[in-house]
Amino acid sequence: MPGVSGRFSTVVKAKISKLLDRAEDPAETLDYSYQKQLESLQNVKKGIADVVTAKKRLQMQSSKLEQSVVKLDTQARQALSTGNEDLARVALERKNVAQTELQGLDAQVTELEAQQQKLTDSEAKLRTKIEAFRTKKEVIKAQYSAAEAQVRISEAATGVGEQMADVGLAMQRAVDKTEQMRARADAVSELEEAGTFDDLTALGSGEDDIDKQLRELSSGAAVDDELAKMKAELGSGSAPADSKQLEEGQA
Known part of the structure; x- marks a missing residue:
């Protein structure tokens, strides 16, 4: 019976939705959303820190390669000055390899710097957005608290609230019982006078x-x-x- 099961599922979902709506506190929901946005901002900052760390590590390697290139160039000149052309050739070959690696590291450092800048811009935009959300959140919470207080006051004044409705019903029952007892007393008095x-x-x-x-x-x-x-x-x-x-x- 797909129709019955589908209808039952819809009813259950509607009941659950109603219960959730009744249990949901807008202030708690807004605070939770704000907390999640702060966590996202923290993750972005962590990503920026990771990028900067990787860039610094590549820059350290690049610095070492630059020093190696200078050293190999000096060694090649010294070997050539002593007539050792083969040793000078080996030093120059190593120098070329180091220069190639250095160019690759420089390209990676440039890429990381661009990524760092992009993350920094995103972090700034996200921080501005979160700050605006925080301000709006506090305003909405204040408005909700004021509206909730107004509803409680209005319900208490008009007697439409649940507690006031119970009090009103109890009072009405008391009035009905009092009137019934008075009518019974009048009836007894009338019967007594009539003998x-x-x-x-x-x-x-x-x-x-x-x-x-x-x-x-x-x-x-x-x-x-x-x-x-x-x-x-x-x-x-x-x-x-x-x-x-x-x-x-x-x-």
Whole structure:
């Protein structure tokens, strides 16, 4: 599934890029770039030093060959003055060889001098560029710090920052809970004034209004029955004795 794998790779790269962008500090990036440019400048200076060292070494060899040429020329003259033509020829041959080497060394020294000059010019241009970058770097860092501070201040003032947003949400939750508790307190007070809690207590005992009325009705009927019974007993002839006992009891 090349399409799915390509899409997954794109998503992963996008996530990584976002994380890197969030973790990247412009000040650190600029300082790192400046450090790398200083390392490049140091490498150029090292290259110039190597070229100068090689040139000096060739110049020392060239000086020795010049001295050898003078010496061989003197020896050839001395040999020829003594009549030793063969020795004079050998000295002159060595002189020619030394002169040829000397010309080659001079050409190499000239080339190294040109290379040294080119590196020196490059070093000067690079140093100027790095100095300009350093100045611009400090300006950008200062501007970024000022902008970052301004953002923090604005976020704190408007409450759009992450921390201030959390504080705002917590405050809103506290306000909502307070309003809910106040509404509950008002509801309890209203129910208490209406006597709802008394009715709830009665309901809790298992007796409602209908049961209460039925209980009172039953109680009244029992009293009526008992009263009728007593009347019947009094009507059967036991009234005097009972009246006497009642009067004694009252006394």
